[in-house]
Amino acid sequence: MPLPTTARVVRLAARPDGLPGPEHFTLAEEPLPAPGPGEVLVRNKAFLVFPGLRILISGQGSNLPVPHIAPGDALFGPALGEVLAAPADGPLRPGDLVTHMHGWRDRLVADAAQFTPVPDGFPDPTALVSAASAGYGGLTRSAPVRPGDVVLVTAAAGAVGTLAGQIARLLGAARVIGTTRSPAKAERLTAELGYDTVLVPGGRPFAEQLAEAAPEGLDVVLDLVGGEQLTAAVDAARRGARFALVGAVSGQLDPARRGGDSPAVIDSLRVTTHGLSLRGFTLLDHPDLEAEWRERLGSWLSSGKLVFPRTPVAGIERAPHALTRVFTGDTFGATLVEL
Known part of the structure; x- marks a missing residue:
């Protein structure tokens, strides 16, 4: 032809x-x-x-x-x-x-x-x-999940977040918390994708919601939002908590901004006294990741452990x-x- x-x-x-x-x-x-x-x-x-x-x-x-x-x-x-x-x-x-x-x-x-x-x-x-390889990389490279960890994934209903909650569980997390803008999406995330609870910012202060969802604090944060959600996550982090900063949709989705920044207020004293680790993640910094991700993704999909x-x-x-x-x-x- x-x-x-x-x-x-x-x-x-x-x-x-x-x-x-x-x-x-x-x-x-x-x-x-x-x-x-x-x-x-x-x-x-x-x-x-x-x-x-x-x-x-x-x-x-x-x-x-x-x-x-x-x-x-x-x-x-x-x-x-x-x-x-x-x-x-x-x-x-x-x-x-x-x-x-x-x-x-x-x-x-x-x-x-x-x-x-x-x-x-x-x-x-x-x-x-x-694009979920970025979530996998964040949870294995920048902020490795350990058995028993409490994990927060922001923007949980997006392309990265819908797989990241499942990945965190497969890596051994004991409790996985998500965030999304929609109550209907929150229900789907808990009913279909293994999140223990999903918070919907707005109305009640987000920091209060997070404190109730993780009363003993957070061990790992996969952040795709920035802004007030990142601020609250730092305040809720346990000693030695690891943060993987993968996205910043609070700035990208804000019509009042130009899309090239996403400011957040971080308590630097808490970062210091609690020994927190905040690391940005990009795939270009991990050329070995893609082959590993493809192998694990194929295995998890075939076994039905991941959708x-x-x-x-x-x-x-x-x-x-x-x-x-x-x-x-x-x-x-x-x-x-x-x-």
Whole structure:
């Protein structure tokens, strides 16, 4: 069959002043070059929509692990694709499933080194683009969970948090506490995903809720929010508690901010006197993590010890609306655009 010669690509049309909406993006059909030497042609099957895009779109922040997205640039992110054409002397073959960072388009041509093959028989390949490897890394590298620990996971209903609570339990946590903006999501997290209790900030002071949920204190915090939730978690930490700072959605979801920062007040005296450890986590600092995560994820999925929640969105034309849904909280688990 002839190879495709066009691709649909989502590009940033203009930088938003507040939260981005569909009007800030364009979907264009563009020429797709034939693969050259060492290049692979891939048809995407699904890609991840994630809140961190706001930082890249805003042009704010410095020393980021990935580049900003300027008006006219294509969006990008984790994706799952199928190989349509590949060099005869390379490791990939037509029909192979691969993961890569060229989401927000339906087809692409790129160097073969930019694609990672999905192991044969992997139980749920879309789980490999969920971003939950960051949660696993935070709970095994920056703030290792020990048997019997009390663990707090903020933003528990997102792509990372829905798996992180399950991972903490599998790593030996005795009690897992989550946070989310929605009472309905809190019920799902406790009923379906193994959280012991899930707090909903708002109304009662969050620090009071956390003190009731963890009266003896916290041992591990996987923080994806920042702001008042991080402030309260530091105040509730036991001596020697470990914090993995993986995200900062309090700043990313705030329409009054530009998306490039997320201030939080931290009691530095408590950090000092209680010997607390606060470490930021990025995947780029742990190149050995991906292979380990894939092996454990595949094993846990196959055994039924872990489930992968997702919000599917059908069609690339709905991708900008899916990003809006992530910001408004109208999703659960990983938000995946399926093609």
